[in-house]
Amino acid sequence: MDMSALLLSRLQFAFTVSFHIIFPSFTIGLAAWLAVLEGLHLASGRPVYRRLFDFWLKIFGLAFGLGVVSGIVMGFEFGTNWSRLSEASGPIQGPLLAYESFTAFALEASFFGVLIFGRPRVSPLNYFIATLMVALGTTFSAFWIMVNNSWMQVPVGYALDHGNFVPTDWTAIIFSPVVWVRFPHMLLAAYLTGAFCVAATGAWYRLRNTYAVEARVMLRMGLGLAAVLLPIQLFFGHLNGDYVHERQPIKFAAIEGRWHDEQPAAEVVLAWPDAAGERNRFELKIPVLGSLIATMTLDSKEVGLTDFPRQDRPPVAIPFFAFRAMVGCGLLMMALAWLGSFYELNGRLDRQRLLLWAIFLGFPLPFAATLTGWFTAEVGRQPWTVYGLMRTADAVTPGLTPGATLASLVFFGLIYLLIFSFGILYIYRLLRAGPAVKAHAAATNPKRPLALTGDSPTTEVEAMERAR
């Protein structure tokens, strides 16, 4: 096996999966938000919910499309680049991914068509059901992916047969405690992403003094949801830390930047890990806090990286910094959500221009947190692909040449660059134009019906809402 084909395959997988996760983490949250809006509109009949629904549906459509096409790539890459892994762990990972595509992919893709095109063709109730199906599909998808990845993190319920993994206990695999802390962590991350993007859009409109009714709903719902969910997310983050502490001590030591055993252990806040010297440079640490975080006691002994042979350690700097970036983003988001909700509920957010700008420009925070969280989990698992059982170096396709891998990496890079930059441009245009996008729609697609129902901004209800 050529080392550079391995390295290029890893780069390619990291690139394609990082690109991919941006979209599902956005669309899982948005799908739930759309379901809530449609439900609220059915229940209350307020046109603003319908306007917001139609508006966010367009953005959802773009992001969903990018998620689908980049997700198909993932379904193939296991076989193209990691054929040794897929042959050995196929009996376990294959059925899990099959469940993902059966229960989620098919569900969301089929009902997505109804969502975009079916409004005039189905009853309001059936349309609402289609919305729920899409939301359910995205959630199922996240669930199976988390089961699959959790098995790679902490393999359970298997036996080894000639180097292949044979499932012996599916209940243990699906109901692994690791799944049930990581799945909610991911789901919450997705809801937070949706909430922050919605709130950021609301803040943007309020800063521009436009779409007052919509901005109010978006700010209240987005910030309010984020304010409630963030503490819960921190709690699940802590539970994730517990499983890593218990099951993946090397990863835990890498995240903590702890090179040697300590009792009681200190918490390294910031440092520059020096893998060659097996120590930290420019270290800032707080005594005893490390033990407290790891075990909730003041005197526990915590293991260091030097307990393990070098070839079993991950590249320390990536999980170390990625973890800190994730926590930093989370805390910043919590501050924004709490402050924003506080002022909004008091009706004084309008005057907090700086805070509004921070909420508006804070939309990348949840994406950054999700990505860095995954970097921590995945790079921290190295050098293993199936933790403790199969090394990444043994998982790659035998006979894969560096030339072919480089070609595919460059090819994916170019295509993703193209679709990503245009996707962002189009989403930006939609967001800038706002919910009453008629002029723009008319300019680019003359056949598009202008106002779908009686939600036109000149109705009386609308006028009352604007006056409110």
Next chain:
Amino acid sequence: MIQFWVAALALTTLLYVLLDGFDLGVGILFGLAGNETYRQRMLAAISPVWDGNETWLVLTATILFGAFPRIYATLLSAFYLPLIVMLGALILRGVAFEFRHKAIAARWVWDLGFAGGSIVATFIQGMTVGALAAGLPMQDGHYVGGTWGWFSPFACLCGLGLCLGYALLGAGWLVAKGEGLLRERAYQMMPALTIGVFGFLAVAFVYALALNLRIMERWLERPYLIVFPAIGAYAAVQLVRGIQFRSDLRPFRMTGLIFASAFATLAISFWPYMIPFAVTVDEAAAPPSSLSFMFWGAGLIVLPLTLGYTAVVYRVFRGKAGETGHYE
């Protein structure tokens, strides 16, 4: 259990070929549609369903992964470069649905991506099947062909043939869903496409005989195979009559039947091999615990459900698609 998953795999593959086949075919014809009105109406005919159609490819891939991991690992890595290019092509044509009507200056990029992506993806799918039929360089059940081992003129011929076939299927769909000039133009393309498809089949047959492909011996070993070309011939006659009498639904259905009979011919010629004459179904199957786990949930419950709501979605969008109008 193994038989069930072979059947499920055959079903999802066939559904993929038939369903994504017509929207890829519309994509191939898209480049020929001169003006924006045609293009919008062609897209309107497939927009609500293409996404679900492509799902069958993912289902096929994951069934392979779960039920026949060895095949998944071997084939996907053997066809490394073509598959990557196919994925790129599917990406470009997939985003075109969402991007093109949001674009102002860059619409031609997405139109090119849509037509080009459809052609490239179809060509590679046909080429893959051709390479499998011609036989991959295998040794002791492992692929040994290197980066270009799948390449052969015969495989390329099959790629070309599938382009013609999907285009015919796409034209059939446009006839069924389109109205007015669009329907008329689709009808006008059909005779040439039909001749093209059958010309390809004849050439491929002779070529395969000339190459002395092992798969051709199956016709002598299994004479009952002749039943499928017979069905194909019947469908061809009906297809021609459908075109003659402007019977809107018949061309699509009959082209579908031709595809189904060609698919059955190939599948039965391969049996019991999954990678012809190298790896059999039984050798490739995942352990029973994997197969039964998939069977009791995904196979017994979710697959019929998926078929059910796919039918529901097609029912919702039944009838003529119109201008772009009522879907947009």
